Amino acid sequence: MHSVELETNLATREAITEHLAQMLEGLYSTDAMASETDGSREAALGELEAFSARGYGRRNFIDADTSRLSAYLRHGQLSITEVAAHAKQHATGRERDEFLKQLSWREFFYLVMEQEGTGTLQNLEPPKYAVRWQAELPDDIRDGDTGLPCVDAWVERLVTDNYLHNHERLWFAAYVTHFRRVDWKAGWDFFREHLLDGDIASNALSWQWVASTFSNKPYFMNQENIAKYSGNRWCATCRVACPFRKSYETLERELFGTTFS
Ligand SMILES: Cc1cc2nc3c(=O)[nH]c(=O)nc-3n(C[C@H](O)[C@H](O)[C@H](O)COP(=O)(O)OP(=O)(O)OC[C@H]3O[C@@H](n4cnc5c(N)ncnc54)[C@H](O)[C@@H]3O)c2cc1C
Known part of the structure; x- marks a missing residue:
């Protein structure tokens, strides 16, 4: 589709949803929907700016203030490098170190995928106990x-x-x-x-x-x-x-x- 035509067509939320449904056909079991989250670079930078890692020591508690930056990292509005740089500048001590440690899991997982390719979606090793898993989610x-x-x-x-x-x-x-x-x-x-x-x-x-x-x-x-x-x-x-x-x-x-x- 020509980009101007696409831009015009995407002017409404309904059109975005319809467009997504066409593009993503077969990938999801339910209807495709446009997210309510603002996925722009500006929104991502705003969230990053607001994050200080204060209270990150409580990160294992489900009511803790974690960064909620994962969707922006996933979709490329933020890079791991700039999030790490922000943390180094704005956070301190153990909270900063803990945050950087969690962020490095993301980097590590990418490196594993780079090495394993589509093998990432298969068992990388046998399970460590005797088990027969059923294939379908009940x-x-x-x-x-x-x-x-x-x-x-x-x-x-x-x-x-x-x-x-x-x-x-x-x-x-x-x-x-x-x-x-x-x-x-x-x-x-x-x-x-x-x-x-x-x-x-x-x-x-x-x-x-x-x-x-x-x-x-x-x-x-x-x-x-x-x-x-x-x-x-x-x-x-x-x-x-x-x-x-x-x-x-x-x-x-x-x-x-x-x-x-
Ligand atoms: C079963 C399972 C499935 C997961 N699936 C995804 C997924 O599809 N996409 C995804 O981005 N994360 C996934 N995670 C990792 C983690 O749960 C989320 O990244 C995190 O909860 C996102 O919230 P946050 O941005 O507030 O994290 P924060 O605690 O603020 O951490 C900052 C960033 O570090 C990275 N990070 C933190 N914890 C982890 C972790 N354990 N593993 C890898 N990266 C981490 C994320 O990029 C995150 O945005 C999964 C974890 C589990 C246990």
């Missing part, structure tokens, strides 16, 4: 209808806000992979469909890290961990039979048939 997970208030809330937020805090991503990935025995690739694909920052390298390699196909042991959590880092958001009122309410030792034995520590 409907109750996809629909946020598992009956577990925390899990269903993560799905709701993923689908509605197109974002999840890193800890929620880890918990959800562990639930899908280890508690439900679903192949990480199905979870990867679900995240790819909904995350505004959906990124092949960070997404696939984080799932593989949880699954233990890119680490020496599986990542998993228990209810105490969810309660602590969510400020008891779901656990305080939860009345269901909680699969996470066990010690790490018991969960390790039940999920993996072995201990890793």
Whole structure:
């Protein structure tokens, strides 16, 4: 399509959505939608300017002020180098170091993908426990209808806000992979469909890290961990039979048939 014609056609939100639906046909299971987020370079710079890493020491708590720069990094409105330069100039001490460490995961994952190519989307190593993962994401997970208030809330937020805090991503990935025995690739694909920052390298390699196909042991959590880092958001009122309410030792034995520590 000629660029002037395209510009004119994209003048309305409906036209953008229609255009996206055509361009992205077959890539998503639901209808394509234009995001509410302003994806301009100006908006990205505004967010970067506003970020100081103050309070970043609490980054594992889901109500912490993290940068929310991932979508801008993913889509190229910001580079890793300029975000790192900003942090070095405006943040200090352990908060600065912790932020730079997290940012370097992104760079590392790109380097791994550069080396592995499409292999990034296959198991990089065998899982570290005996498991047969099912290929498809079950409907109750996809629909946020598992009956577990925390899990269903993560799905709701993923689908509605197109974002999840890193800890929620880890918990959800562990639930899908280890508690439900679903192949990480199905979870990867679900995240790819909904995350505004959906990124092949960070997404696939984080799932593989949880699954233990890119680490020496599986990542998993228990209810105490969810309660602590969510400020008891779901656990305080939860009345269901909680699969996470066990010690790490018991969960390790039940999920993996072995201990890793
Ligand atoms: C299962 C799973 C899937 C993920 N999928 C994606 C994805 O598709 N796209 C994506 O950008 N990130 C992904 N992440 C990494 C991380 O969760 C997000 O980058 C982070 O939550 C984005 O929020 P933020 O910008 O506020 O991060 P901040 O904490 O402010 O971190 C600053 C930047 O550092 C990078 N970063 C931080 N933590 C990580 C991490 N653990 N791994 C890689 N980079 C990191 C991101 O670019 C982030 O924007 C995934 C993590 C998990 C566990």
